[in-house]
Amino acid sequence: MWLKSEILFLYCIASEVWTSKQLNSRKNVPRGLYSVEDGGSVKWNRLKRSLYQGRSCRVRGCCTGRDDDCSFNIISKGAICYCDQFCASRSPGPVDCCADYWEVCDHPVEPTRSGEPWPPPALGCYKDGQYYGEGTIIKDNCNSCKCFQSLWKCSKEVCLVRQDLIQHINSGDYGWKADNYSQFWGMTVGEGFKKRLGTSPPSHSLLNMREASGNSIPEEKFPEFFSATYQWPDWIHDPLDQRNCGASWAFSTASVAADRITIRSEGQITDNLSAQNLISCDTRNQHGCNGGSIDGAWRYLKTHGVVSYACYPSFWNDHLQPSAENRCYVSSEYGKNYTKGPCPNALEESNRLYRCASHYRVSSKETDIMKEIMDKGPVQAIMKVYEDFFLYKEGIYRCSQKAGSKWKTHSVKLLGWGALPDKNGQKQKFWIAANSWGKSWGENGYFRILRGQNECDIEKLILTTLG
Numbered sequence: 001m002w003l004k005s006e007i008l009f010l011y012c013i014a015s016e017v018w019t020s021k022q023l024n025s026r027k028n029v030p031r032g033l034y035s036v037e038d039g040g041s042v043k044w045n046r047l048k049r050s051l052y053q054g055r056s057c058r059v060r061g062c063c064t065g066r067d068d069d070c071s072f073n074i075i076s077k078g079a080i081c082y083c084d085q086f087c088a089s090r091s092p093g094p095v096d097c098c099a100d101y102w103e104v105c106d107h108p109v110e111p112t113r114s115g116e117p118w119p120p121p122a123l124g125c126y127k128d129g130q131y132y133g134e135g136t137i138i139k140d141n142c143n144s145c146k147c148f149q150s151l152w153k154c155s156k157e158v159c160l161v162r163q164d165l166i167q168h169i170n171s172g173d174y175g176w177k178a179d180n181y182s183q184f185w186g187m188t189v190g191e192g193f194k195k196r197l198g199t200s201p202p203s204h205s206l207l208n209m210r211e212a213s214g215n216s217i218p219e220e221k222f223p224e225f226f227s228a229t230y231q232w233p234d235w236i237h238d239p240l241d242q243r244n245c246g247a248s249w250a251f252s253t254a255s256v257a258a259d260r261i262t263i264r265s266e267g268q269i270t271d272n273l274s275a276q277n278l279i280s281c282d283t284r285n286q287h288g289c290n291g292g293s294i295d296g297a298w299r300y301l302k303t304h305g306v307v308s309y310a311c312y313p314s315f316w317n318d319h320l321q322p323s324a325e326n327r328c329y330v331s332s333e334y335g336k337n338y339t340k341g342p343c344p345n346a347l348e349e350s351n352r353l354y355r356c357a358s359h360y361r362v363s364s365k366e367t368d369i370m371k372e373i374m375d376k377g378p379v380q381a382i383m384k385v386y387e388d389f390f391l392y393k394e395g396i397y398r399c400s401q402k403a404g405s406k407w408k409t410h411s412v413k414l415l416g417w418g419a420l421p422d423k424n425g426q427k428q429k430f431w432i433a434a435n436s437w438g439k440s441w442g443e444n445g446y447f448r449i450l451r452g453q454n455e456c457d458i459e460k461l462i463l464t465t466l467g
Contacts, residue, residue, distance in 0.1 A: 176395025
């Protein structure tokens with residue numbers, strides 16, 4: 001054992017001598033103050049560097065100017081060499097320079113910097129500075145990428161969150177700002193339409209439904225700003241989050257009905273209504289989290305009724321199992337005011353059923369919608385949703401998409417209006433609407449959209465109930 005150690009030590013000494021001669025012959029650099037070898041530690045570091053010569057500068061590839069980050073650790077933190085062109089200055093000279101500096105860097109063609117580890121693997125791919133082995137499959141936003149023969153092969157789905165679209169909106173003159181939402185990251189546009197909307201296009205019977213007539217009032221007779229949350233404090237229910245359940249048909253209907261019941265009862269009944277009750281129990285020609293019609297939801301509310309949100313929370317709530325989405329936990333008989341059994345949420349005792357009057361259609365005229373909201377409370381609207389709407393953060397929304405872009409239907413709650421001057425001093429009128437994507441989206445769960453221009457068909461079909 002001692003003999004092997006002695007041979008290795010002699011080999012190291014010989015390598016050090018040879019390296020020193022090679023360096024001095026290639027570059028005659030005068031020794032300055034910092035090149036003095038003051039002790040055995042420097043000699044030992046140089047000895048260790050010589051054993052690893054040829055690896056450092058080829059990997060780092062940074063040979064311009066002085067770059068303290070262009071260093072190469074050899075064995076331990078006490079052994080560091082540098083690959084920059086400071087090696088060619090008067091000091092410190094070859095003492096701190098990697099052994100292969102003159103072979104790699106002192107060359108007419110400057111090498112490019114490389115972040116690859118040493119030794120480089122035979123096959124594999126790099127992404128964001130991280131190495132992945134051959135055959136590795138990773139997710140890149142909504143696309144799947146596979147490392148094949150050291151190249152990434154990726155699918156080409158259109159992602160819901162795209163930085164180019166966000167920049168296009170924020171740099172344009174659209175009157176609103178876009179943002180990157182983590183809850184939409186990794187989803188395709190098609191998945192966003194399917195999982196975050198869920199209101200079926202209105203049927204012919206619904207579109208042919210007679211509009212309620214009323215006495216039209218000139219627009220100047222209305223206040224410039226109105227919000228149901230100010231008119232009826234504590235009586236208007238906050239936006240909920242439907243998450244990845246395509247059931248805006250249930251959330252918008254339950255929210256409008258709850259507001260109307262509270263207003264008509266003058267605050268005697270303030271419970272929010274359970275959208276999950278509709279999703280799980282209203283199954284006639286409805287498809288739960290895969291979509292449904294708002295007219296079917298209104299009929300169910302009239303004939304069967306639903307319990308409170310506290311009694312029957314959403315299926316992702318801690319009080320229910322995830323499988324609750326496809327199971328109806330409550331049953332009721334016609335004319336009864338309470339369910340046959342207890343609440344799905346054992347923490348809530350009241351299993352009271354809430355029914356509403358028949359739904360009706362409000363005139364599509366801007367001032368008629370305003371009068372309905374101001375006199376009786378929020379209304380339900382169906383709108384077209386384009387992919388840019390998912391990115392809405394603040395401002396007065398209007399579609400930035402080109403003609404022919406894909407869209408799907410969605411239902412929301414209208415609860416007010418307003419007007420603000422744009423940067424050119426022109427008055428921009430808007431509706432105030434509540435979405436069902438949680439309070440982290442938009443303006444605390446709400447959004448504003450152009451008023452009086454039927455933007456995204458927001459004024460085409462307006463439904464509500466007396467309460």
